[in-house]
Amino acid sequence: MLTAADWSVRPTVDAYSMMISILHMASIALICLLPRLGACGILAVEIACCFVDTSGGASRLWGTCLASGIIVYVEGTIAMAVACFLANLLMQLSQTRLNEGPHVQGPTMSAGVFLLSCAVIAEITGYGLRQRNDMAQHKDSAYRRSIQQQEDSHTLSLLEYASQLHDSVAGSLASISLTAQQHISEHPDVDAATWNRIDEESRQALTQVHRIIDAMSEGQRTDASRGNDNDLPDDLRALCHDHDRALAEQGLHGHAELHDFGLTVHPDIGRVRMLRSLIDELYANMAKYAVGDTDYQLSVTLCDDYIEIMQTNGIAPMTHPSPGNRGLTVHARRIGQAGGDLSYTIRDAQWICFVHLPLV
Numbered sequence: 001m002l003t004a005a006d007w008s009v010r011p012t013v014d015a016y017s018m019m020i021s022i023l024h025m026a027s028i029a030l031i032c033l034l035p036r037l038g039a040c041g042i043l044a045v046e047i048a049c050c051f052v053d054t055s056g057g058a059s060r061l062w063g064t065c066l067a068s069g070i071i072v073y074v075e076g077t078i079a080m081a082v083a084c085f086l087a088n089l090l091m092q093l094s095q096t097r098l099n100e101g102p103h104v105q106g107p108t109m110s111a112g113v114f115l116l117s118c119a120v121i122a123e124i125t126g127y128g129l130r131q132r133n134d135m136a137q138h139k140d141s142a143y144r145r146s147i148q149q150q151e152d153s154h155t156l157s158l159l160e161y162a163s164q165l166h167d168s169v170a171g172s173l174a175s176i177s178l179t180a181q182q183h184i185s186e187h188p189d190v191d192a193a194t195w196n197r198i199d200e201e202s203r204q205a206l207t208q209v210h211r212i213i214d215a216m217s218e219g220q221r222t223d224a225s226r227g228n229d230n231d232l233p234d235d236l237r238a239l240c241h242d243h244d245r246a247l248a249e250q251g252l253h254g255h256a257e258l259h260d261f262g263l264t265v266h267p268d269i270g271r272v273r274m275l276r277s278l279i280d281e282l283y284a285n286m287a288k289y290a291v292g293d294t295d296y297q298l299s300v301t302l303c304d305d306y307i308e309i310m311q312t313n314g315i316a317p318m319t320h321p322s323p324g325n326r327g328l329t330v331h332a333r334r335i336g337q338a339g340g341d342l343s344y345t346i347r348d349a350q351w352i353c354f355v356h357l358p359l360v
Contacts, residue, residue: 003028006059013055020045021057028063035070042067043087050094064088069122076130081123143337147270150334154277157330162213170209177202208250212287232267233260236300239276243283247296250287254296254313261303267359271338275307275357278331278342282311282353285328289315289351306340309355315346328353 003025012018027041042063049060068084180199184192240256247254282298290296294314301308332342340357 002062003058003060006062007057010056010059012057016052017054017057020049020054024058024060024063028066031066031070035074039067039070039074046091050091053095064091065122069126071126072123073126073130076127076134078127081127084123085120144270146337147274147334150330151273151277154330170206170213173202173206173209177206211246211249212284232263232272233258233302236275236279239279240298240300243279247283247287247290251292252286252290252296252313253292254298256298256300259299259301261301263302263304263359265305265360271357271359274331274334274338275359278309278335278355278357281328281331282309285351286311286313289313291316294350305360306356306358309353309357311351311353311355313351314349315351316349 007021007025012021024042024045027038027045029038030041031038042060046060046064068088071084072081177199180195180202183190184195184199237256237258240258244255279300286296290313296313297311299310328342328344335342335355335357338358340355342353342355344351344353346352
């Protein structure tokens with residue numbers, strides 16, 4: 001706009017000046033699409049004017065400053081900033097000598113200093129913006145690496161827990177069931193009902209342990225297979241429904257409710273994986289600590305660019321869940337790094353957990 005305004009004040013007087021002005025304006029417009037090419041076009045026009053200057057037409061001051069700032073921003077190096085400054089200095093001296101002769105003084109020199117000052121300010125601005133952009137990208141990359149490392153650590157922890165459950169708890173339950181069957185076979189008339197009950201309860205417990213082992217060892221693969229997140233509400237409903245059904249088989253009562261008030265953003269895939277992993281963890285805690293005499297509740301709310309979760313369940317008076325470094329505490333740290341919050345408390349034999357997670 002500044003270049004066009006200058007052109008309107010100083011009309012062109014010949015074809016050469018008209019051509020230079022048009023090329024200069026076209027190069028400014030080209031910067032929007034191809035920054036390097038547009039900036040080089042402006043500098044090429046300026047170099048041509050070092051040999052044959054224009055009579056009237058658009059002022060090239062603003063375009064030259066813009067080109068300097070854009071080149072420094074794109075390249076992002078001090079060396080390029082110095083090179084742009086020296087190029088501007090050389091072109092300004094050449095044009096001043098062409099117009100005014102070898103003896104430069106007074107207002108002409110002041111105008112040259114003004115032009116160079118504008119160019120330097122543009123270069124400093126471009127370099128500063130590039131450094132800010134690089135820092136933001138570095139921070140984002142570091143955050144994504146941190147999330148990936150935590151997900152890998154969490155996956156390894158789940159597999160380790162699954163292996164421990166299989167080697168210790170599952171093996172012990174299988175041994176109890178086998179002992180009961182052997183006793184029934186050898187002494188069918190001695191407390192047969194009691195031993196049958198022991199056998200049946202150990203089998204049921206073993207089935208539940210195997211279900212938990214399967215969920216822990218295959219949960220990450222199941223999340224990955226879901227693929228696209230275009231229908232996040234339906235995916236979350238299906239995930240919660242599967243968990244509700246598993247808890248019902250365990251004798252726990254309750255259900256999840258999903259409130260979809262509409263998202264205004266496309267959720268980041270890393271945040272979606274984090275969300276699904278968190279829901280798996282909340283249900284795993286309910287399977288471990290919840291009691292069957294009160295219903296559990298899980299409320300999931302999607303709105304704008306975030307999701308909120310409220311989860312409650314009854315626990316035995318003497319039970320005090322204390323997640324370690326690999327349980328809910330890991331999720332709390334991950335969510336905190338993502339700009340969200342996870343908090344939990346125990347009140348009147350009720351476990352209460354609240355989660356706020358931005359989805360971008």
